Amino acid sequence: MSLPFILFFVFALISVGGALLLMMAREPIHSALSLILVMMSLAGLYLMLGAEFIAAVQIIVYAGAIMVLFVFVIMLLNAGVEERTDYSKMAKYAGIPLGILLLLDLAHWMAHSLIGETPANGAGSANVMISTRELSMQLFQKYLFPFEATSILILIAILGALVLAKRDE
Amino acid sequence: MPILEHLWIILALPLAGAASNGLFGKNWSKTIINSVGIGSVSLAFLSVLEAIREFSLLPDGQVSFFKNYFNWMAAGSFKVDFALQMDHLTIVMLLVVTFVSLLVHIYSAGYMAHEEGYYRFFAYLNLFVFFMLTLVLAANIVLMFVGWEGVGLCSYLLIGFWFLKQSAINAGKKAFITTRIGDFGFTVGILLLFWTFGSVDFGTVFAKAANMPAESATQAGVLTWICLLLFAGAIGKSAQLPLYVWLPDAMEGPTPVSALIHAATMVTAGVYMVARMHALFSRAPIAMFVVAAVGAITAFYAATIGLVQTDIKKVLAYSTVSQLGYMFLGCGVGAYAAGIFHLMTHAFFKGLLFLAAGSVIHAMGGEQDMRNMGGLRKQIPVTYWTMFIATLAIAGIPGFAGFFSKDEILDAAGSGSDAHLTLWVLALAGAGLTSFYMFRLIFLTFFGKPRFDEHKVHVHESPRSMTVPLMILALLSIVGGWFAAPHLLGKTDHFEAFLHPVFATYGVPAGLEQRASLAGAAGEQGGIFATPAMELLHAVTGPPVVLAIIGLLVAWWFYVRRPDAPKKLAESVHGLYKLLLDKYYVDETYERVIIRPFLWISANVFWHVVDENVIDGTVNGVASVAREVGGQARELQSGNARSYATWVVVGAVGFTVLMLGVWGMVR
């Protein structure tokens, strides 16, 4: 049992556990916190895969900004325990089995993919320097247009959120 | 050759007249309507004359002139062109149709002067002329059928001209429906013709038929069937047994209509058709016999009914049915030229009879029952004399037109190669009866003491527009038969000779001698008698003439000398008299046996069962299925987002399973 393996399993267990907690929590705030846990462990996994910049962005933006926003809204709306309504027969009976089926299907095929043999870390893994420098070169040369487009997207999102959330006068 | 190249002009003129009068005539004065209506037909007549002149300039060997103007229909190998043709037969028909139509148009200007819908009448008349000319000029059977149907339509429109009168409407419907039954046979005949010959064009069909052997007299081959089916149409259109019932009722229409359509032109379309298709008929002996038999039987049968009718127009109607029978008899025994000859002379004297009857009715202020007439000959002399001349013609008195044509037919029936003794006897008897009832008509109407109140009815002669056509037709009734006069002297019959090229082109194979030239039989044998004078004597003392004179004398006895004799005779054979008076109860039989069951089936089966349940049920059923399915399907849009999400997952699962598992897209 080598270190990469152990680390992987630890992070994996934490993330899966967080996901399960998200599902089973009764208060939405608990779900939010579980999600933060998931994101943290994912950041760890990114680090293990050599993507430091992404790991940092994950924590700063995703866990640090988006989830904070979620928590703010939950607290603003003071959402309590959700009531148990079941208007959809389809969702009640078919939803979860199908979801499990999807999960298993994907997992099965992922496990058997050819690429899966490639080592991701540890001995023999490709010694690729995924540096921030390289990444930014890609971002600002090859993907310049999408980059600029996303800035417009963010602008629109800001405007939209402003307009939608305004209190009626 | 301007007109000949553009034969369609002859058709376009009356059509233009019909369109103008029909669309704009409502606001026009009588003068304009007359000019358009009469003018278009006179121009058509002049065009016909010019076309004939141009035709005569064609080289001698050319029998017919054919021109294809455009292709009308082409569906696979079924090609129908708008093609017109002209040959001697067409010329005869064109002359008869345009000239008699012209006279009737002029007459109508006087007769219909006080009628509502004056413009409509002329529009319909012109339209009729257009369709009749199409029928005559057509170079293929489908175009002929267009004219066939068109004249039927115009007949319906004109019979029901006074459409506010219930009996007129019924008569119009009866005419159209009865002829329709025949037309169904005609249509099937056309189909069979096309199926056999692969073409509907006369030239092609006749050329192919010429190479076919004659069919046997006992077994019906395809040619026989074609001819019988086409003749079924002729039975309807030309009012033979058993589809003649519409013609007497058609007398509901104005008298000019009866003269033009039901005496001179439309009803003769059947005869023309048989003559045109002679190439096929000559090779189908069974069909020929059927034609001749139907003609002869109808001739006799209708004459018996005409004996006792009291309405002046009904007598003439039954007379028309009877005379048409003679024409078919002529064609049926192979004497096509004789049949057409009788068609022409009949157009003259029967047209005259109807127009003169109209003049009588006009003079009597609308009275049509002969029992209420009498003694009119001093008061309306022109009408009397012209009608008398026409009666002499129809009775077959020597010297007048009817004598020549009827004599030829009887001759052919009695002694030609396709002769048949029974038919000859029937026809002969019919001739005698014809003479009797026609003179009966004359004596009842014009002789004796007036049987009406002279103070109430102001008898006056008709205006010039009506009497001049009468006089012209009377002249033609006298001289119209003289074409064939030399034949009596043992020499050639000019009319016969004129039509000879047409009927000889598709000559019949040996064994069935076509009676193409009556002259041949007499002339080639060197004349039956030694001198022309003896020949003539033989002709004028033959059985037909004898019977005609007997008929005249009997009628004179019954209606002039002893006016009460008819009543006594009628009482003594009361049953027979009633039978004849009620027209053998044919109409009533048809009503019971055919019409009522049909109406019952239509109402109960086709309406309730088929239309309401099956058709409406299907349509409504489809609609309700759509509604039900829609009703179920719309429940999918429940507004519940979780349900939607689940469906998305369903799709996702399906797709992944398909992509990864079934199609193996993962490597």
Next chain:
Amino acid sequence: MSVVPVSYYLVLSAVLFGLGVIAFVFKRNIITILMAIELMLNAVNLAFVAFARAWGQLDGLVFVFFVIVVAAAEAAVGLAIVIRIYHNRQSLNIERANLLKF
């Protein structure tokens, strides 16, 4: 020293994605559902990064970058809508917002 094959990461990604789907279908609170969506996006991000490592290309990371950006924008607008819905329906139960039906 044994190695961790890429497939392990992919399986983990699949599991997280599946759990996200189940949560999406199962939960009734709108905000929780939005969080389930975020979970799914994260799972996908993991897959991208893993593939980036496997192929040795950086495009996967760029994609992750953009996914995060878009997720942020979407979360902002989505939560604004949630606030609106709460104002109108007085409830955060998604099944209460079912007016858009036949």
